[in-house]
Amino acid sequence: MRPERYYGEMMPSLKVKLGELELQNPVMPAAGTFGYGEEYSSLIELNRLGAIVTKGVSLAPQEGNPPPRIWETWGGMLNSIGLHNVGLEIFAKEKLPFLRRSKTPIIVNFFGHTIDEYAESARRLSDLEGVAALEANLSCPNIKEGGIHFGGKPQTVAKTTKMIRRSTKLPIIIKLSSNVSDIKEVAIAAEGEGADAISLINSIPAMAIDLETRKPVLGGITGGLSGPAIKPIALKAVWEVASKAKVPLIGVGGIMDYRDALEFLIVGATAVQVGTANFINPKALLEIIEGIEAFLKRKGIEDITEMIGSLEL
Amino acid sequence: MAKMPMGNPTYLRGQIRERKRIGSLYHRLRISLPQPIGPVLPGQFAMLKIEGGGSIILPRPFSIHNFEEGERVPWLDFLFKVVGKGTGLLAEISVGSPIMVLAPLGKGFPAPPRGYKPLFIAGGMGIAPLFPLIMRMKSSSSPLCLLYGAKSQGDLICLSELLDLKEITIKIATEDGTAGTKGMVTELLKGDDDDGGDQIVIYACGPEPMLRAVSKFAAEHKKPCWISLERRMACGVGACLGCVVETKRGYKRVCREGPIFEAREILW
Incomplete structure (x- = not known):
């Protein structure tokens, strides 16, 4: 343990790298919780973020699941949005131009219903100006095809990653679910086929019931659990994968403040994504970045990369 | 719209x-x-x-x-x-x-079209967003009318403040008959049907069955009608897509395209 000292005007470096992609700090929103950036732009300075991760985009627009779509649970929330999105064409025409005005790297989250759709989306997104990296969602709990069904088996993850890799030169991030028997195997499969980074984890399949009506509270019957309730599960997933994978990891799941974010770095994440916390505090991302910086100063740590994988066993 | x-x-x-x-x-x-x-x-x-x-x-x-x-x-x-x-x-x-x-x-209530008289319809807590609208419109020249319904007399919140306003006519309905007419607020609409050739625009907020009934009335009588909807929300700013309502043009976000909608847009 380092002693707490005052290090004067030392400005710690928060820079991290996800493969070729350099970030000014490791903090970014989780896909689906930050819209297309514009929704939060009057509340938070987008230029301060490590990256902006968009709402998941698919080839064709998607209506999503019937409402109700959200429900609060003990220390968390369920969502059953069902990847409701404007589709790739409108994204390129109406959403991306706004995002390009910020100097922050844009990571486009995307998904498909077949492996070919993943490949086609990756190819078309790569042609768009201003896209810094792609994050493939192989883990959404809310759609019948695609999503989590692609992330369940190492073979499917390998095949999908391989097809995406062939379709783009951009850095590829593969977002995985913790709902698998061995997450290390799945992560290694993605890494083996050219993933530049791996995001862990997506929301966890879950449900809630209304006792009076005996009906599920969500229109989609089941949903995905997110928020502080899932942080310990996400931490363990990152820790496990970090023991095997060589590519950088992005920790996602229940991060509410800078402490949570740094815990993910300690177990091996290079960067973090913040989701549900944005709903609770629209300035959460910024407060986490400032909190990390203050922590590093307080501890006299000059470079944030010292934190990565520093777990003491 | x-x-x-x-x-x-x-x-x-x-x-x-x-x-x-x-x-x-x-x-x-x-x-x-x-x-x-x-x-x-x-x-x-x-x-x-x-x-x-x-x-x-x-x-x-x-x-x-x-x-x-x-x-x-x-x-x-x-x-x-x-x-x-x-x-x-x-x-x-x-x-x-x-x-x-x-x-x-979200969006606010739009002003009435020129020459239209506003008719406010509130059910219980539905008075909450209509109250500031009434306060804003009371200085306009056109006469105001509020149909206010609730389960019981005790559920007619802010009634005394509203009764203090000389610019507004208030008709009351309670389900248990403890104040005004016994029955639903929408039944008061029937009596309001015959007010000459006056053009009215409806502003309504209340429980969903009431809003459905008001929408039906507005559609049948070809009156413009604005309603305020309530949904569970997470972000409030249009990012999470958690609060959508089904409309004629697909799912719309209550927090962003609403909470004020044109009644005829909603698929009830």
Whole structure:
């Protein structure tokens, strides 16, 4: 343990790298919780973020699941949005131009219903100006095809990653679910086929019931659990994968403040994504970045990369 | 659809300046803001979150019930009924406590078309977003009419303040007959049907079955009708897509395209 000292005007470096992609700090929103950036732009300075991760985009627009779509649970929330999105064409025409005005790297989250759709989306997104990296969602709990069904088996993850890799030169991030028997195997499969980074984890399949009506509270019957309730599960997933994978990891799941974010770095994440916390505090991302910086100063740590994988066993 | 105004929201740490219990179930909160926000439009809402909510993590949406008209708004009033854990905590908050406020959100009620008389229809708590609209319109030249319904007399919140206004005619209906006509507020519409060739525009807020009935009336009588919808929300700013309602043109976000909608747009 380092002693707490005052290090004067030392400005710690928060820079991290996800493969070729350099970030000014490791903090970014989780896909689906930050819209297309514009929704939060009057509340938070987008230029301060490590990256902006968009709402998941698919080839064709998607209506999503019937409402109700959200429900609060003990220390968390369920969502059953069902990847409701404007589709790739409108994204390129109406959403991306706004995002390009910020100097922050844009990571486009995307998904498909077949492996070919993943490949086609990756190819078309790569042609768009201003896209810094792609994050493939192989883990959404809310759609019948695609999503989590692609992330369940190492073979499917390998095949999908391989097809995406062939379709783009951009850095590829593969977002995985913790709902698998061995997450290390799945992560290694993605890494083996050219993933530049791996995001862990997506929301966890879950449900809630209304006792009076005996009906599920969500229109989609089941949903995905997110928020502080899932942080310990996400931490363990990152820790496990970090023991095997060589590519950088992005920790996602229940991060509410800078402490949570740094815990993910300690177990091996290079960067973090913040989701549900944005709903609770629209300035959460910024407060986490400032909190990390203050922590590093307080501890006299000059470079944030010292934190990565520093777990003491 | 008519263009409806919307401003940028601000996220602030407000302070409870006043908490008033109204009857056994209702409360009114006045929240003072560290710096003024605005402008605020009648029909807009705020996300409120108190500290130390324990297992309650998400903020809750509330209609802005009252505010001082002007470019800069230094305080906001909210009216609420205790319905669950979140509102239960809010009902026990002490004066001086901090509260996080994200406001103003969503779209406000559009002004009536030229030459149209406004008709307000409120069901119980539905008076909350209509109150500031009535306050704004009371200075206009056209006569105002409010149809106000509730379960019982005690559920007619802010009735005394409304009765003080000389510019407005109020017709009351209660389900148990303890005040006004016995029955549903929508039954008062039938008597309102014969007011000559007057053009009216309806502004309504209340329980969903009431809004359905009002929409049906408006469609049948070809009256323009604006309604305020309530849904569970997470972000309040249009990012999470959690609060959508089914409309003729697909799912629309209550927090962003609403909470004020044209009644005929909604697929009930």
